[in-house]
Amino acid sequence: xxxxxxxxxxxxxxxxxxxxxxxxxxxxxxxxxxxxxxxxxxxxxxxxxxxxxxxxxxxxxxxxxxxxxxxxxxxxxxxxxxxxxxxxxxxxxxxxxxxxxxxxxxxxxxxxxxxxxxxxxxxxxxxxxxxxxxxxxxxxxxxxxxxxxxxxxxxxxxxxxxxxxxxxxxxxxxxxxxxxxxxxxxxxxxxxxxxxxxxxxxxxxxxxxxxxxxxxxxxxxxxxxxxxxxxxxxxxxxxxxxxxxxxxxxxxxxxxxxxxxxxxxxxxxxxxxxxxxxxxxxxxxxxxxxxxxxxxxxxxxxxxxxxxxxxxxxxxxxxxxxxxxxxxxxxxxxxxxxxxxxxxxxxxxxxxxxxxxxxxxxxxxxxxxxxxxxxxxxxxxxxxxxxxxxxxxxxxxxxxxxxxxxxxxxxxxxxxxxxxxxxxxxxxxxxxxxxxxxxxxxxxxxxxxxxxxxxxxxxxxxxxxxxxxxxxxxxxxxxxxxxxxxxxxxxxxxxxxxxxxxxxxxxxxxxxxxxxxxxxxxxxxxxxxxxxxxxxxxxxxxxxxxxxxxxxxxxxxxxxxxxxxxxxxxxxxxxxxxxxxxxxxxxxxxxxxxxxxxxxxxxxxxxxxxxxxxxxxxxxxxxxxxxxxxxxxxxxxxxx
Ligand code: 0RA
Numbered sequence: 012x013x014x015x016x017x018x019x020x021x022x023x024x025x026x027x028x029x030x031x032x033x034x035x036x037x038x039x040x041x042x043x044x045x046x047x048x049x050x051x052x053x054x055x056x057x058x059x060x061x062x063x064x065x066x067x068x069x070x071x072x073x074x075x076x077x078x079x080x081x082x083x084x085x086x087x088x089x090x091x092x093x094x095x096x097x098x099x100x101x102x103x104x105x106x107x108x109x110x111x112x113x114x115x116x117x118x119x120x121x122x123x124x125x126x127x128x129x130x131x132x133x134x135x136x137x138x139x140x141x142x143x144x145x146x147x148x149x150x151x152x153x154x155x156x157x158x159x160x161x162x163x164x165x166x167x168x169x170x171x172x173x174x175x176x177x178x179x180x181x182x183x184x185x186x187x188x189x190x191x192x193x194x195x196x197x198x199x200x201x202x203x204x205x206x207x208x209x210x211x212x213x214x215x216x217x218x219x220x221x222x223x224x225x226x227x228x229x230x231x232x233x234x235x236x237x238x239x240x241x242x243x244x245x246x247x248x249x250x251x252x253x254x255x256x257x258x259x260x261x262x263x264x265x266x267x268x269x270x271x272x273x274x275x276x277x278x279x280x281x282x283x284x285x286x287x288x289x290x291x292x293x294x295x296x297x298x299x300x301x302x303x304x305x306x307x308x309x310x311x312x313x314x315x316x317x318x319x320x321x322x323x324x325x326x327x328x329x330x331x332x333x334x335x336x337x338x339x340x341x342x343x344x345x346x347x348x349x350x351x352x353x354x355x356x357x358x359x360x361x362x363x364x365x366x367x368x369x370x371x372x373x374x375x376x377x378x379x380x381x382x383x384x385x386x387x388x389x390x391x392x393x394x395x396x397x398x399x400x401x402x403x404x405x406x407x408x409x410x411x412x413x414x415x416x417x418x419x420x421x422x423x424x425x426x427x428x429x430x431x432x433x434x435x436x437x438x439x440x441x442x443x444x445x446x447x448x449x450x451x452x453x454x455x456x457x458x459x460x461x462x463x464x465x466x467x468x469x470x471x472x473x474x475x476x477x478x479x480x481x482x483x484x485x486x487x488x489x490x491x492x493x494x495x496x497x498x499x500x501x502x503x504x505x506x507x508x509x510x511x512x513x514x515x516x517x518x519x520x521x522x523x524x525x526x527x528x529x530x531x532x533x534x535x536x537x538x539x540x541x542x543x544x545x546x547x548x549x550x551x552x553x554x555x556x557x558x559x560x561x562x563x564x565x566x567x568x569x570x571x572x573x574x575x576x577x578x579x580x581x582x583x584x585x586x587x588x589x590x591x592x593x594x595x596x597x598x599x600x601x602x603x604x605x606x607x608x609x610x611x612x613x614x615x616x617x618x619x620x621x622x623x624x625x626x627x628x629x630x631x632x633x634x635x636x637x638x639x640x641x642x643x644x645x646x647x648x649x650x651x
Pocket of ligand 1: 055058059062085087088089090091106132181183
């Protein structure tokens, strides 16, 4: 084929494959929002991790370039460049343009291929307006270029010889297509959380993130020789562990490898994280089930044979055993099956038994050999069971009085007229005065207002029975109408949008964090369904003649003053709180769906969110200070 416009049969097949991806990107990467965008990076990194798992790569660098590109460099073997027989094109071109082509090359190792990732780097190419690849292998540096997935006719070249001692590897540099994605700007924290996680899961591999987009170049390097042991230590940094050693073991059976690390803390929340082939299986699955079953059994066996169950009449439940326990379970499977809404639930049924017997055997042995650790973990579970029984008794006594049991809505709620949850929104408003303005300013057809007075209880530090004694929390729970904790059922929610409206100051941020902690810990499905939002009231109002402009940030205010008012505004007002706005202003700027900006709350990274809540809301003071210091510049808003 010498002419660029002559297509052979192979070429047509290629284009059809990539066009399918461009037409229905969500089928391949889940969505075209920020989450999908970040998956592009993960897909390329996963390919580099495959090289690491095969033993050929130990350094991966992700760079956010000033020019809008992301580049991923690894020191693996390099993508093959020899001619692919079937297509009569360089192998790199086939890998970049044929769906799932990567898997057809025999790489003889576990691959990160799964439901979520592993679609192949060709998908990244299909969704990029421009992609360049540089390959260092076979004694030379090779390059190729792609325009919206299509190979540039003269793009493939052998650029130069490799210098003596120069390492092999691959650099993939791509510009995501803004016609496809809602937005193409990457969030450093989101990438950093996932890269850190990958570094824990793949000990010895150095994974760094370089953000070159602003003057002060930001570089973060992750390398953990200790693997998931260090992951548990990291998760427990802001907590108080009940024993010094992190319990760790690994096993392999039936081609499935299992690794477990755990450590008990004095927290009320447990923090369990399960991975399959490096994929964070947030929805759990067979590995998680196997782990929980064996853990409960081993702890019960130990408690029984050491006479620790005598006061309890009954066994320890799973929830008792997991209270305050931080654990990471990581399995690798040659052919993982991912299920569930977000394809993050491991389905392979045989994994359950493999994990269960590995945990039963190894944790049992560990307990025998380390009685101090065993007794710390088991005593905590016994305490949890005792507290659970006490709480249950208290709950039964107060049940009839409990507002939760009655259908009466809280008196402070100004409900909306609509009874369709899909249409209805609940504004949870800081303070009675802002609540009053919101009630007057709202569209009562679909907007309900619940004013909360002062700060709600910090739920991170109390069990559910104490939490439910708090009036503000009870009002919120009844207004939403879907229960709380284990009983929570999102399908019962009376509103499919819960909008937290707090002042744009430190107190407001604190109240919002308290509310988010409650929702995250006890009504998490609301967040998972994308039903929780933060309202974004403006910070400034600028007036010039008869025109007014609202600004969300200082930068926006400065732009308005310069561009709209020629540097001479008649008035610049700073809104100190929601209460300062009259009902009309509040409606126009913050509540009216036509003008307002809402920020959807997500839990993209459960481990990071979990850690953030422990750090911000837990007992330990030092990590909180550290966190606030590190994030002082972007403390304005922390996405969970
Ligand atoms: C196909 C086959 C081999 C490696 C790769 C693809 C590969 C892909 C990417 C993507 C980013 N970095 C990568 N590194 C390698 C095996 C090569 C061999 O057998 O030598």
